Amino acid sequence: MAQDWLIELLKGTGKFFLHPIFYYLLFMAAVLGVSRVKRERSNFHIRAENAYFELRQLLPIGILIGLGLSVLTIGVGLVVPMAAVIFVAFFTVLWSLTTKVRLLSPGYTIGFAFFVTLLAGSREWSIPFFSDILNALDGEIYPSIAALLALLVIGEGILILKNGSKGSSPKLIKSKRGQRVGVHEVKRVWMLPVFLLIPGSAIQIPFEWWPVFNVGDQAYSLLLVPFAVGFHQQVQGMLPKEAISILGKRVIALGIFLVLFSVGSYWIPTLSIAVVALAIIGRELLTLSQRLSEENLPFYFSKRNHGVMILGIIPDSPAFKMALGVGELVTKVNGTHVHDEQGFYEALQRNRAHCKLEVIDTNGEIRFVQRALYEGDHHELGILFVQEEKKWDTKAV
Structure with missing residues (x-):
């Protein structure tokens, strides 16, 4: 049985490099790096970090966080339907086309994918090439998607806290009074690779005590899925590290609250809808409160009389x-x-x-x-x- 698990692990890792989102995020990180360099050269006639900086930030810390989340998701037996994985990829591309990087937060990509998956299962949609996947949807699987979303929100908060302020980009803007002032901007995309248990003909549960929720005798396989985490913040009223650290801690707190709330959805499945709705609304409120707070603060990077x-x-x-x-x-x-x-x-x-x-x-x-x-x-x-x-x-x- 250990050999079967090893084979599935290797197969799931191999499919990671076939996932189109993996290459799409590489492309996005490269575009963000080039656009930042162009803006910095426009402001200062020179760039700060080189254009590869965003690419270098894409994976390293995400791999460590993703490994920890993989241990949790497999350890507690979160089983996520393949349809949800496909819809998450769809919304990752869709929200990226808006050019608003912050919409690549798990709250938005997984949140909207959850509701579309729920709708597809209840309406028995028939989609070319994916009909078998949609027909296999089980109502008892939705609490696992909500729990996965909550865990990824915690991962997002850790990324913001540990990596968000690194290499923040200086930027020149005009204040409401028309004066030239400085701000710092972070516009970044990270990748969180997480192993998921996917229902399907694959390895069987090796032990009777294995803590898999709502699966029964269903076979499943392991799949390494690249989740996108987008982040955009402009800091004007304090040091970048301080401002971004505050937001990171708030996102982690939101994720912990969602995790605790999602536990109850395994007994009351409809609670999973509330968990996902709270994730979307909560993430949006955090962004809005941060933006309003910044606008009410005086510019930190402005001309001084004594230096x-x-x-x-x-x-x-x-x-x-x-x-x-x-x-x-x-x-x-x-x-x-x-x-x-x-x-x-x-x-x-x-x-x-x-x-x-x-x-x-x-x-x-x-x-x-x-x-x-x-x-x-x-x-x-x-x-x-x-x-x-x-x-x-x-x-x-």
């Missing part, structure tokens, strides 16, 4: 090696007080071999950083500032 605010740092630049951080305020350059971008550059050019900065960090404490400058180093340290729109003759890097 210049660091909006971004170019990776591997002198500023990066000096451990300068986003949100820090540079007050002195080579002993000279600076109040704007032009003053910063003028003070920097007074000593081409050495640079000493006085910085107020994000905790309000003063620190000094210095570094010898070498031939080939970025001539302006690699710092991105909030700049006036008319100053395109001065490169802000």
Whole structure:
């Protein structure tokens, strides 16, 4: 029996690379990276992270979270019909066409797939190529979809908390008063590969005590499914890491609530409908509350009278090696007080071999950083500032 499970595991993993969503998410991540670089070059004449950054973030942490979710889903015996997997893929593509990356949250893709699966089962739809799959739908299977959705919402929250603020992109916008200000934007897509138990002719339950819900003598197989997790947040009133961390924790809390609520749906199946509805509404309310909260806060990355605010740092630049951080305020350059971008550059050019900065960090404490400058180093340290729109003759890097 262990051999049968190993075979199914290998077959399910192999089908992962045949799943069109796997390649579609690779394409989406590449598009997001290219569009970000174009915007950064438009704002600053230089990009921060390279165009492959979003691709590099697509899978690594998602694999670890997906492995943990796989252990949970198989361990408690969540059985998900193939029809639901197909509908999730359909809504992943559909919502992505809106260009709103946040709609790729599991709350929206799996949530709407749940209701379409429910409708297809109750109306006995006949869809070409999928008639057998739809005919096999069982009303007792829907609580498992709701429970899977709840677990994936927790996975989404962990991704936001651990990876959301990494490489956030500096951006220049105009405030309501027409002033040039800075914000940070994260527009990212992640992939969560999760092993699912799919009803069908495959391996049998190896032990009588195996905790599979509502399956009975039904055979099933293992399938590694790539779930999309989209995320988009613009931060204006605080440091990116703080703002994104708050949202991540709230999404995790929502997922935990949904998990607890979904347990009751195994005794009262109709509760699964409420769980999915709460997932969609709850995720939308979290996005709305975050957006309203940001709009009511003053701009964090704006011009200051007693220094210049660091909006971004170019990776591997002198500023990066000096451990300068986003949100820090540079007050002195080579002993000279600076109040704007032009003053910063003028003070920097007074000593081409050495640079000493006085910085107020994000905790309000003063620190000094210095570094010898070498031939080939970025001539302006690699710092991105909030700049006036008319100053395109001065490169802000």
